[in-house]
Amino acid sequence: MELVEKLKKSSVAKLAARFPHGHLAAAGGLSLSLIVLSAFSSNATVPAERQLNTLELPKFAHAEHSLPSPSASPVELETSSAAQWQTRELEIKSGDTLSSLFKRAGLSDREMMNFLSATENKEKLNSVRPGHKLKFSFNDMGSLEQLRYISSKLQSHNFTLDGESYRYSEDLREPDIKVAAASGIINSSLYLAGTNAGMDDKLIMEFAEVFGWDIDFALDIRRGDSFRILYEEHFVDGEKLRNGPILSAEFINQGQAFNAVRYVHQDGRAQYYTPEGRSMQKAFLRAPVDFRRISSNFNPRRLHPITGKVRPHRGIDYAAKTGTPVWSSGDGKVIKSGYSKYNGNYVVIQHGGGVQTKYLHLHKRKVKTGQRVRQKQLIGTVGSTGLSSGPHLHYEFLLNGVHRNPRTIVQKLPKAEAISTALRADFERQTSPLVAQLEAETATLLALNDSDKQPKAL
Numbered sequence: 001m002e003l004v005e006k007l008k009k010s011s012v013a014k015l016a017a018r019f020p021h022g023h024l025a026a027a028g029g030l031s032l033s034l035i036v037l038s039a040f041s042s043n044a045t046v047p048a049e050r051q052l053n054t055l056e057l058p059k060f061a062h063a064e065h066s067l068p069s070p071s072a073s074p075v076e077l078e079t080s081s082a083a084q085w086q087t088r089e090l091e092i093k094s095g096d097t098l099s100s101l102f103k104r105a106g107l108s109d110r111e112m113m114n115f116l117s118a119t120e121n122k123e124k125l126n127s128v129r130p131g132h133k134l135k136f137s138f139n140d141m142g143s144l145e146q147l148r149y150i151s152s153k154l155q156s157h158n159f160t161l162d163g164e165s166y167r168y169s170e171d172l173r174e175p176d177i178k179v180a181a182a183s184g185i186i187n188s189s190l191y192l193a194g195t196n197a198g199m200d201d202k203l204i205m206e207f208a209e210v211f212g213w214d215i216d217f218a219l220d221i222r223r224g225d226s227f228r229i230l231y232e233e234h235f236v237d238g239e240k241l242r243n244g245p246i247l248s249a250e251f252i253n254q255g256q257a258f259n260a261v262r263y264v265h266q267d268g269r270a271q272y273y274t275p276e277g278r279s280m281q282k283a284f285l286r287a288p289v290d291f292r293r294i295s296s297n298f299n300p301r302r303l304h305p306i307t308g309k310v311r312p313h314r315g316i317d318y319a320a321k322t323g324t325p326v327w328s329s330g331d332g333k334v335i336k337s338g339y340s341k342y343n344g345n346y347v348v349i350q351h352g353g354g355v356q357t358k359y360l361h362l363h364k365r366k367v368k369t370g371q372r373v374r375q376k377q378l379i380g381t382v383g384s385t386g387l388s389s390g391p392h393l394h395y396e397f398l399l400n401g402v403h404r405n406p407r408t409i410v411q412k413l414p415k416a417e418a419i420s421t422a423l424r425a426d427f428e429r430q431t432s433p434l435v436a437q438l439e440a441e442t443a444t445l446l447a448l449n450d451s452d453k454q455p456k457a458l
């Protein structure tokens, strides 16, 4: 009897001696998993994810120790074959940290630290952003076999267990590219017409940027203006991922046609040119504000609310909300950033070629006198300081000290840089098909638009 009892005791002691860590780890793992579970049940997670978590509970419990635990039933061991790892895919939400993500995957801080210290190129994980995904794969033993950081449908960073450390590799895919076309006639705004033509915000913005040196999309637009555009659409596995760049485009503004084509230089840099090979990029932007933020119902000829007279107007007024960014229309040097009773907060910039630009009634000034600025650099925000009836930007353009209309002065300024003779042949080869395709693709679209209009005209 005594012997039996002793044997019993010693075997229990032996068991206890052999597995205390296993049990502790199991308990620790379990409580961690419970915390994870309760965290899941408190937010709106899809039921499938919760179920997956439940299924993986035993795995996490043994994650720290690779020796088989006596409590592991044979059934459990059979559920995953070597080829089929248990995986957990997590989408990153705002507020997530690497630590919280590892916890959600069932890994402790210590396991995360172990992973990080044994991983090459771990700094790739620094660019983790909401919407990106982390895919954890565990082997039969419950150890992390691979972490995939999926930053887009086209790119993933893989950290795969190789002996004692994790080896880095990258998967890059090229999207399938299709060429798409859109066209429209403007009734009230480029934004609405673009949206009706199926263009997304980004594409409309890019279109406005291509022509931003020729057209003031806030004030130059008239009913009946039209546009045509050829652009790339990028697909992955038959699913549209995003729009690619604009390839060629035309804008007819107040009867005048403006055309642009995209040319990719040998170094991969892309730039827009007229089909004749002149850069679309010029020394001055037509408007120093984003056209989408301009209120259309502004009447620059209205009476001055304080003096009751039509103010002698030597500039252009853009009505926009207080705080709207104001850009420098060209490269130059700030010769005055100050305040006066009439101008309010104002900035004056001296550019090359005897051009000066002025920006008045700013809410805030973002540059200092003497500072150099680049084209489209933020110099202040729209406000209503000084003698002003409401938030707007008063913009002036002076050539050799004389106020000029930026719309008509363009012809008097030095011409935009032309494509070099050396690149001419390559330019033609690349861009002439794009011009032809724009014609072909939009001919039917424009015809449709016209037939749309005819019943009203008849």
Ligand SMILES: [Zn+2]
Binding pocket: 313, 315, 316, 317, 393, 394, 395
């Ligand atoms: Zn004004």
